[in-house]
Amino acid sequence: xxxxxxxxxxxxxxxxxxxxxxxxxxxxxxxxxxxxxxxxxxxxxxxxxxxxxxxxxxxxxxxxxxxxxxxxxxxxxxxxxxxxxxxxxxxxxxxxxxxxxxxxxxxxxxxxxxxxxxxxxxxxxxxxxxxxxxxxxxxxxxxxxxxxxxxxxxxxxxxxxxxxxxxxxxxxxxxxxxxxxxxxxxxxxxxxxxxxxxxxxxxxxxxxxxxxxxxxxxxxxxxxxxxxxxxxxxxxxxxxxxxxxxxxxxxxxxxxxxxxxxxxxxxxxxxxxxxxxxxxxxxxxxxxxxxxxxxxxxxxxxxxxxxxxxxxxxxxxxxxxxxxxxxxxxxxxxxxxxxxxxxxxxxxxxx
Numbered sequence: 001x002x003x004x005x006x007x008x009x010x011x012x013x014x015x016x017x018x019x020x021x022x023x024x025x026x027x028x029x030x031x032x033x034x035x036x037x038x039x040x041x042x043x044x045x046x047x048x049x050x051x052x053x054x055x056x057x058x059x060x061x062x063x064x065x066x067x068x069x070x071x072x073x074x075x076x077x078x079x080x081x082x083x084x085x086x087x088x089x090x091x092x093x094x095x096x097x098x099x100x101x102x103x104x105x106x107x108x109x110x111x112x113x114x115x116x117x118x119x120x121x122x123x124x125x126x127x128x129x130x131x132x133x134x135x136x137x138x139x140x141x142x143x144x145x146x147x148x149x150x151x152x153x154x155x156x157x158x159x160x161x162x163x164x165x166x167x168x169x170x171x172x173x174x175x176x177x178x179x180x181x182x183x184x185x186x187x188x189x190x191x192x193x194x195x196x197x198x199x200x201x202x203x204x205x206x207x208x209x210x211x212x213x214x215x216x217x218x219x220x221x222x223x224x225x226x227x228x229x230x231x232x233x234x235x236x237x238x239x240x241x242x243x244x245x246x247x248x249x250x251x252x253x254x255x256x257x258x259x260x261x262x263x264x265x266x267x268x269x270x271x272x273x274x275x276x277x278x279x280x281x282x283x284x285x286x287x288x289x290x291x292x293x294x295x296x297x298x299x300x301x302x303x304x305x306x307x308x309x310x311x312x313x314x315x316x317x318x319x320x321x322x323x324x325x326x327x328x329x330x331x332x333x334x335x336x337x338x339x340x341x342x343x344x345x346x347x348x349x350x351x
Contacts, residue, residue: 009051016047039091043084101294104192111162111182111196115203123180126158129206129285130223131197133190134214135164138173140325144212145177147220152227155207160200161214162193170214180204190279191299201285210282216325218280225317226282235315236287237307239273240280245318253334261341265301268349269308273316276301277341280319287312292351298337298344305348 023040026032032040130148134141141161148159161174163183174181182200184193194211201209208230212218222240229235243258258277265276277300291306293299307314 009054011051012047013051016044016051019044019047036091039087046084104195104294107184107186107188107192108196108199111184112199112203115180115182115200118182119180123204124156124158126201126204126206127155128152128157128208128210128223128227129197129201129204130157130159130210130212130220131194131201132159132161132174132179132212132214133164133193133197134161134166134170134174135187135190135193136166136168136170137214137327138166138168138170139327140216141170141179141214142173142177143325144214144216144218144220145174145179149220149223152224153231157223158204158206160197160204162197162200164188164190164193189297189299191293191302192296194299195293198285198288206285208282209285209288210280212280215327215329217322219320219322222280222319223282225319226280229315229317230282230284235313236284237303237312237314238282239275239304239314239316240278240319241273241275241316242278242319242321243274244316245320247321248323251334257334257338257341261301261345264345265304265308269305271304271308271314273304273314275316276304278319280321295344295348298341301341301345302348305345 019040023032023037023044027034027037132141132144145159145161148157150157159174159179161171161179161181163171163174163181165184165187171181171183180200182196184196197211198209208227210223210226212220212223218240226238226240229238258275261276262273265271265273279300281303290310290312291303293302293306295302304314306312
């Protein structure tokens, strides 16, 4: 306390006082949550305390077993600042995650509301909902829907196209071919579109749901093959595997990446998957409620890891994958796709 007041100490006191005033003002106006308010007061109080009494850092210095000099005090201050920054980053990430979850629920609720307004009681209930996310697929969605079976083993099949805010006539073409079609108000990615499709499947009171691409790569006549293990009670999720079946191969880099990610997922989870990036899948719909699905784009690995964590039974069946009928892929370049796929995989496993 006997040390002379320096410009740095005065700056700390003033900044701390401003933070206290701002925190109370924002909290009273409802702009600051209680936890953020208390955290801000803690940081501001520390700045003010250290401004008046730098010796308060001595306790931290002793805890870190540093020598008693000004340099060690600086190290203590840096450690304290680092801890405060870490707390702020973690809290910020939590709020971002919370806001994303709330935003996702809002968009999905709007899509379900649009479904009820557009179709109401006129749409028949589905035993099997085939969810097809589509973005700028006006040229491909028509032929895909034309080949869609209307019944499988006496069960009613209803195609559900989720238009991901396309800039072409995807929605118009889908409705002209008899599909239930809803549009997301903004482009969010295939994973987000599929979550909306699951909500529509529940609104249709479906028992089973199938996901497939809109670009002609997946064969609608193979939907029955996907559903067989579910109908026989041998699994809860069925993944169509190109490695067990056949496919028109892309680049050797993609093939290598597929094998690498298969290996990693099987290492991290109690599964034996041969095609972790397949979007041609079938589910017992009520089993999906147990999974936390959050990925907007690179979502295939997320579902496998979530299912593996929660003991949901996964089986694979052979399928055929063709090259897309027309247009260009929405996945991006090979390395960009691989990097984002890896990021989604790790993020899902750690949460």
